[in-house]
Amino acid sequence: MTYPFRVETPQERGLTRRGFLKGSAAVATSLVIGAHLPGRAFAEAASSAANSGAMAPNAFVRIDPDSTVTVIVKHIEFGQGPVTGLATLVAEELDADWGQMKAELAPANTEKYTNALFGLQGTGGSTAMASSYEPMRKAGAAARAMLVQAAAKRWQVEPSAITVERGEVRHGDHSASFGELVAEAAQVAPPSDPPLKSPDDFKLIGTQLTKLDSRDKSDGKQMFTLDRYPEQLVVATILHPPVFGATVASVDDAAARAVKGVIDVKTVPAGVAVYAENTHAALKGRKALNVSWDESQGETRSTQRMEQDYSQAVKQPGLDARLEGDVEAALASADTVIEAEYYFPFLAHAPMETLDAVIRFREGLVEAWMGTQIQTMDHGAIAQVFGVPPEKVSLYTEYAGGSFGRRAQPGGEFAAEAAQVAKALGSERPVKLMWTRENDIQGGRYRPLAVHRLRGGLDSDGNIVAWDQQIAVQSFMKGTAFEKFMIKDGIDATAVEGSKELPYGVPNLRVGQHLMDNGVPALWWRSVEHTHNAYANETFLDELLERAGTDPVKGRLALLGDKHPRHSGVLKKVADMVDAAGSVPDGRARGVAVHKSFGSFVAQIAEVSDNGSGEPRVHKIWCAVDCGVPVNPDVIRAQMEGGIGYGIGAVLYDAITLGDGGRVEQANFDRYRSLRINEMPDVEVEVIRSAEPPTGVGEPGTPPSGPAIANAWRRLTGKSVYRLPLVPIVS
Numbered sequence: 001m002t003y004p005f006r007v008e009t010p011q012e013r014g015l016t017r018r019g020f021l022k023g024s025a026a027v028a029t030s031l032v033i034g035a036h037l038p039g040r041a042f043a044e045a046a047s048s049a050a051n052s053g054a055m056a057p058n059a060f061v062r063i064d065p066d067s068t069v070t071v072i073v074k075h076i077e078f079g080q081g082p083v084t085g086l087a088t089l090v091a092e093e094l095d096a097d098w099g100q101m102k103a104e105l106a107p108a109n110t111e112k113y114t115n116a117l118f119g120l121q122g123t124g125g126s127t128a129m130a131s132s133y134e135p136m137r138k139a140g141a142a143a144r145a146m147l148v149q150a151a152a153k154r155w156q157v158e159p160s161a162i163t164v165e166r167g168e169v170r171h172g173d174h175s176a177s178f179g180e181l182v183a184e185a186a187q188v189a190p191p192s193d194p195p196l197k198s199p200d201d202f203k204l205i206g207t208q209l210t211k212l213d214s215r216d217k218s219d220g221k222q223m224f225t226l227d228r229y230p231e232q233l234v235v236a237t238i239l240h241p242p243v244f245g246a247t248v249a250s251v252d253d254a255a256a257r258a259v260k261g262v263i264d265v266k267t268v269p270a271g272v273a274v275y276a277e278n279t280h281a282a283l284k285g286r287k288a289l290n291v292s293w294d295e296s297q298g299e300t301r302s303t304q305r306m307e308q309d310y311s312q313a314v315k316q317p318g319l320d321a322r323l324e325g326d327v328e329a330a331l332a333s334a335d336t337v338i339e340a341e342y343y344f345p346f347l348a349h350a351p352m353e354t355l356d357a358v359i360r361f362r363e364g365l366v367e368a369w370m371g372t373q374i375q376t377m378d379h380g381a382i383a384q385v386f387g388v389p390p391e392k393v394s395l396y397t398e399y400a401g402g403s404f405g406r407r408a409q410p411g412g413e414f415a416a417e418a419a420q421v422a423k424a425l426g427s428e429r430p431v432k433l434m435w436t437r438e439n440d441i442q443g444g445r446y447r448p449l450a451v452h453r454l455r456g457g458l459d460s461d462g463n464i465v466a467w468d469q470q471i472a473v474q475s476f477m478k479g480t481a482f483e484k485f486m487i488k489d490g491i492d493a494t495a496v497e498g499s500k501e502l503p504y505g506v507p508n509l510r511v512g513q514h515l516m517d518n519g520v521p522a523l524w525w526r527s528v529e530h531t532h533n534a535y536a537n538e539t540f541l542d543e544l545l546e547r548a549g550t551d552p553v554k555g556r557l558a559l560l561g562d563k564h565p566r567h568s569g570v571l572k573k574v575a576d577m578v579d580a581a582g583s584v585p586d587g588r589a590r591g592v593a594v595h596k597s598f599g600s601f602v603a604q605i606a607e608v609s610d611n612g613s614g615e616p617r618v619h620k621i622w623c624a625v626d627c628g629v630p631v632n633p634d635v636i637r638a639q640m641e642g643g644i645g646y647g648i649g650a651v652l653y654d655a656i657t658l659g660d661g662g663r664v665e666q667a668n669f670d671r672y673r674s675l676r677i678n679e680m681p682d683v684e685v686e687v688i689r690s691a692e693p694p695t696g697v698g699e700p701g702t703p704p705s706g707p708a709i710a711n712a713w714r715r716l717t718g719k720s721v722y723r724l725p726l727v728p729i730v731s
Helices: 022-027 043-047 082-094 128-155 178-185 214-219 279-287 303-313 327-333 375-386 413-425 437-442 530-547 552-560 565-581 633-653 705-717
Strands: 031-036 057-063 069-073 101-105 163-165 168-171 174-177 234-239 247-252 262-268 271-276 290-294 319-324 336-344 356-362 365-370 393-397 431-434 450-458 464-473 509-515 588-597 600-610 616-626 682-687
Touching (some): 057 128, 057 178, 082 101, 082 128, 128 168, 128 174, 128 178, 174 178, 234 279, 234 413, 247 262, 247 271, 262 279, 262 413, 271 279, 271 413, 303 464, 327 450, 336 530, 356 413, 365 375, 365 413, 375 393, 413 431, 450 530, 464 530, 530 552, 530 588, 530 633, 530 705, 552 565, 552 588, 565 588, 565 600, 565 682, 588 705, 600 705, 616 633, 633 705
Parallel strands (some): 234 431, 365 393, 464 509, 616 682
Antiparallel strands (some): 031 057, 057 069, 163 168, 168 174, 234 271, 262 271, 336 450, 356 365, 356 431, 450 464, 588 600
8 A cells, every 4th residue: 555645765765784875876876975973984884785784874965866965864853953954064064055955854773873972863962963063074075075086087187176166066167066976976985084174164054044944844845743644544542541650440432432433442551542534533532431540559649749748858968969068067157048949840841743653564564653752762662562573663753843852752652652552453554643732731751840959158258158959859760771871879960960060169069869759750851950950050049149249140250260161151142242232121120040051051131020910021031052163053043042932931831730639730721831922032142153062952042041030030029939830820
């Protein structure tokens, strides 16, 4: 059966390990270049045709006879920009014209597409650019060298005499497009270590380029998993337990089966699945289910009770993640001691496209289409469910309508759920599992609930002499494949990130960790634990500086000293931006925050007022970012703006709460709302020019936004914000 959305397999594209170079040379249709893991020689690509399995590239460049250059991107694209960013790196070294560049998302293939920073194929931690900066440039440089060699041989001249500019290879009166040279270039061995350009010679990196995927996303041509409706598709929706950890006790599905269009009802590990000929019937059938649940092993505590447990924990020192000096003695001798306890709620990710997947199992082969963020885990989970070898599973990476961490699951839980639902039907028809918004908001994998207790000491001169921070939070690394890497000597690096590395010069400093047991499934959320750790750090510091009578920017700069020039650089830049904007308008106040996450440094100043109802109105945020070499400045600005908007919505309005019996009290955007367009402030972003290696931008814009707003609100109202969200939850 042929499906309308059918995706070419790597074999059909000539990308098998044995034949991806040999095949292209033999038929003279395209030139394919492999970019390798660090330390792998490019010469390995040429020998792969004769040595099956010897090649393990993590990205490719394909040049077709029409001169189109296609970059096969190993990362998922859900709006954060790797399609444009990685194509820029290739085009720069290839000296291609931007108009000839295209991109494809790579299918699941850990051997070829490993993220060198993870050791598996996946996207997260703002690592797409950081992990690919040099390999993708080398891929472009290798392709250029091969084209030059082919031209030199054709024209009988030295390669050094040939120039390449905007997709044209030239020497004297001779010129050729890339496409005209691919047949000959495909027979040239890729150079083992092609030289790269000096940044002074960059023509595309650092410039404003049109995003490669903007047009198709704007006119609706871009396909997402949500758009995939193959022939004979079965639509499935699922009813999850009302309490995390509960299981199905009994099912009365008579009314559901009576719904026109419902095909079947099955109990699966995640709950009860309803299969139908269309979405309407699936949803109507699910609503008609009568299910009894066994809640004996469920998490039945309310969030109020959890908060009490966490609050009790932070009253005592936890496991030391960082300890310098004698904190207790310094606090005892301090002239002034300030104490604060912070509460951070569970937060849902709420991407606009909810979790979904299309899976077909036929003749022992599995095909799956989904917005997979960690392909290695999802691919393995699907293979395990169907009980087939991994090579029998083809998983295609789809564009996704957002993620914010939700699609990156350490155990491939959603992929397994979709596979279980497809397998349970026992049909060769493709099955599409589609979560509703209620599944999404109530489905768990939230940012963890956290409680912080901070104590800070000032001497008689207003110097900060002591800092004690105790953090109670659950670990979502425990029990996963990531535990042995992320938890060392009992310290979960994720739980204390951003606080353990506090950059300020405090002589007596302690950061303690309490890992709490919790049956609510948690997950990384945009910027992970930096969100609440940065908030606690920057609001508490601001309060100490205010108590000492110190300017918030000058005070931070003094505490940073000479040891943290990039923190200081963005802080000075954002202060200059605000100075240029003039004085604070009447009825408004400004607050500042600076934080490093995922290798990038971001400082923000927020300007807020009271909206007349006792709630903050954020008018403007100035932002300075240092993320190393700014490959695509427009993408960087967009990610800062998006991260800021996402952070504002969470800080002002969002919380997932569990009531009596552990039932989630939010189900849709009526009680878990995103920032509205009229609430989005004016955002001004300055990108610091840098020669440092590029780092991430998808997440670092979020952590400073919350504390900058809270600091402005405190200066405006005199009220410290220790409990989020800042606006009371809708009842």
